[in-house]
Amino acid sequence: MEKNSFFQQGTMQMLSEGLLDGTITLKELMIHGDTGIGTGEGIDGELIILNGKGFKVNHKGEGIPLENAFKITFADVHFENYEKIDNVSSIELSKCLEEIKKRIVGTNIFFSVKIHGRFEVIHTRSSKKSNKPYPGIEKIANNQVEFYSKDVTGTLLSYYSPSLYQGITVAGFHSHFISDDYTVGGHVIFSKIKHASVYLQKFASFTQNTPIQNIDYLNADLSDISKLDNIIKNVE
Amino acid sequence: MEKNSFFQQGTMQMLSEGLLDGTITLKELMIHGDTGIGTGEGIDGELIILNGKGFKVNHKGEGIPLENAFKITFADVHFENYEKIDNVSSIELSKCLEEIKKRIVGTNIFFSVKIHGRFEVIHTRSSKKSNKPYPGIEKIANNQVEFYSKDVTGTLLSYYSPSLYQGITVAGFHSHFISDDYTVGGHVIFSKIKHASVYLQKFASFTQNTPIQNIDYLNADLSDISKLDNIIKNVE
Numbered sequence: 001m002e003k004n005s006f007f008q009q010g011t012m013q014m015l016s017e018g019l020l021d022g023t024i025t026l027k028e029l030m031i032h033g034d035t036g037i038g039t040g041e042g043i044d045g046e047l048i049i050l051n052g053k054g055f056k057v058n059h060k061g062e063g064i065p066l067e068n069a070f071k072i073t074f075a076d077v078h079f080e081n082y083e084k085i086d087n088v089s090s091i092e093l094s095k096c097l098e099e100i101k102k103r104i105v106g107t108n109i110f111f112s113v114k115i116h117g118r119f120e121v122i123h124t125r126s127s128k129k130s131n132k133p134y135p136g137i138e139k140i141a142n143n144q145v146e147f148y149s150k151d152v153t154g155t156l157l158s159y160y161s162p163s164l165y166q167g168i169t170v171a172g173f174h175s176h177f178i179s180d181d182y183t184v185g186g187h188v189i190f191s192k193i194k195h196a197s198v199y200l201q202k203f204a205s206f207t208q209n210t211p212i213q214n215i216d217y218l219n220a221d222l223s224d225i226s227k228l229d230n231i232i233k234n235v236e
Numbered sequence: 237m238e239k240n241s242f243f244q245q246g247t248m249q250m251l252s253e254g255l256l257d258g259t260i261t262l263k264e265l266m267i268h269g270d271t272g273i274g275t276g277e278g279i280d281g282e283l284i285i286l287n288g289k290g291f292k293v294n295h296k297g298e299g300i301p302l303e304n305a306f307k308i309t310f311a312d313v314h315f316e317n318y319e320k321i322d323n324v325s326s327i328e329l330s331k332c333l334e335e336i337k338k339r340i341v342g343t344n345i346f347f348s349v350k351i352h353g354r355f356e357v358i359h360t361r362s363s364k365k366s367n368k369p370y371p372g373i374e375k376i377a378n379n380q381v382e383f384y385s386k387d388v389t390g391t392l393l394s395y396y397s398p399s400l401y402q403g404i405t406v407a408g409f410h411s412h413f414i415s416d417d418y419t420v421g422g423h424v425i426f427s428k429i430k431h432a433s434v435y436l437q438k439f440a441s442f443t444q445n446t447p448i449q450n451i452d453y454l455n456a457d458l459s460d461i462s463k464l465d466n467i468i469k470n471v472e
Contacts, residue, residue: 005443011400013400105451105454105455106453106454106455106456107457107458107459108446108448108453108454108456108458109446109448109454110446162458163458163459164247164249164403164404164458164459164461165404167400168400168401168404202448204445204446204447204448205443205444205445205446206443206444207241207441207442207443207444208441208442208443208444209440209441210344210345210346210440210441211440212344212345212438212440215341217342217344218341218342218344218345219341219342220342220344221343222343222344222398222399222400223343223399223400225400
């Protein structure tokens with residue numbers, strides 16, 4: 001089990017081009033990690049995997065435990081080996097993440113941040129599963145639902161990628177959340193932390209897996225990355 | 237040993253920005269494959285690894301066996317599991333590679349091609365090692381030497397990457413050559429094949445390793461990829 005490596009199924013560019021088939025099961029994915037984030041087939045919710053257990057935050061904002069056979073379109077996973085680096089209080093998430101970035105020399109290292117504690121505000125979104133033939137990704141963005149919660153205890157999991165990897169990964173931070181009681185969660189849009197413990201894990205390498213058995217993937221034109229920034233902002 | 241995966245040390249963007257330290261030894265690299273191509277510290281020649289043995293084609297065009305401790309800046313390696321797909325004769329390399337591409341569904345699969353046989357013409361290049369502080373990569377391009385040979389028996393090894401990965405890998409084909417008697421080789425610019433066997437190996441995934449112990453890598457600004465196409469064409 002590599003502790004300084006993460007595994008990615010699919011790419012952001014695939015989502016951008018509407019390639020939404022589930023191409024790996026939760027069980028297969030977890031060979032490569034016990035911790036992670038992702039999305040199900042047809043953008044079926046926002047996923048978070050903690051301590052080897054997968055949850056989907058559905059379009060009602062509820063956390064649902066996932067079956068082993070649950071199909072996943074895109075995910076980042078790794079084996080947890082975080083180092084506790086800080087306690088924080090009364091800080092916006094974006095500022096907290098920027099502070100963590102300052103502890104990293106340069107901007108060329110992949111890393112993951114885990115934040116557990118009390119969140120004063122947590123603004124998230126999720127999406128209802130779309131069925132095949134999938135609507136364009138812009139329509140899927142319209143299917144998204146946002147959730148605003150206050151005073152929630154839970155875990156935020158984030159992956160940071162250097163800018164060179166935009167389109168393959170999400171350049172910068174990509175964060176999902178779930179509350180300890182699984183009633184609140186999703187892709188994180190905004191948050192203010194009340195008080196929390198902050199954990200960091202750096203990676204030296206990552207493994208990009210591509211679904212070469214998936215005929216839609218094989219035939220797709222993935223060369224135009226001009227739509228990507230918008231998609232990353234609004235869909236994943 | 238993963239047979240459908242390849243491993244990459246460093247990125248093309250690192251070479252483009254003059255990050256030329258050797259960050260992995262041949263021995264460490266070969267944990268991840270018995271077959272591959274790359275370059276040594278300071279663009280110290282053009283490397284090829286065949287059957288678990290590494291060679292450097294130096295600036296005189298000669299193939300020199302590598303020591304385990306030889307330091308490598310950039311490399312692609314994998315464990316050989318090729319399938320023989322064709323015999324070819326009297327064909328330009330570029331046309332041969334295009335024909336192989338047509339056998340692959342779409343353009344989104346990473347793969348390697350190995351061609352062994354008689355080469356009517358083989359036009360290659362290599363480079364003399366530069367020492368630290370490294371000159372700009374444009375100056376290194378001026379240090380390169382080209383070699384023109386006729387009627388040579390040898391092995392050409394190529395990696396193909398989808399366009400999305402330009403800057404991380406070389407998008408398209410990236411080919412190195414060495415003759416069976418190790419007297420001719422390097423980065424392949426042009427070739428015409430007399431008669432040869434053609435082998436193909438597809439990959440579902442690749443592992444990108446980054447040198448996070450290297451202070452120059454950590455501090456580099458790798459966000460500008462505008463120079464890349466030129467560098468890839470003229471240096472690696």
